[in-house]
Amino acid sequence: MSELTTKLFIDVKNFEKYQSMLKCQVHIEEERHGDYCLPGFPDRHNFHRLLRILRKHDDGLTSKQLIYDFDYRPSDLEDATKALVTNNLATTTPINEEDYKI
Known part of the structure; x- marks a missing residue:
């Protein structure tokens, strides 16, 4: 046994x-x-959401617009932007010390 x-x-x-x-x-x-x-990129949901928003705006958006108009948290927006830029899916243009255009 x-x-x-x-x-x-x-x-x-x-x-x-x-x-x-x-x-x-x-x-x-x-x-x-x-x-x-x-x-x-840790959060796929935020990344897909940012891509959908940017597809609708051919001229791009500023970080301030995304935070206030689309209710993005600054840290989530920063992570999503870094992932886009790292993978050559978007570019950023600095506006001032705090804001940039995607």
């Missing part, structure tokens, strides 16, 4: 290990196949 119990315990441990590996692989594949999955 103890031999069967030991074998069952080892089989369960192997199953848990393989299940954990599968979860990691699924997570990695999901990240790779997402639309505009950019390195270094």
Whole structure:
């Protein structure tokens, strides 16, 4: 009986290990196949929202407009802008020390 119990315990441990590996692989594949999955960008929702807003405004928007008119938090806007610029999807033009145009 103890031999069967030991074998069952080892089989369960192997199953848990393989299940954990599968979860990691699924997570990695999901990240790779997402639309505009950019390195270094933590919140995909804010990134997609910024892209949708910028598509509607061909002449670009200022950071102040995005913060006040579109209710962006400054830190989220900064992260999204860095991701866009890093991946050559947008450019920024400084207006003054605090504001810039995307």
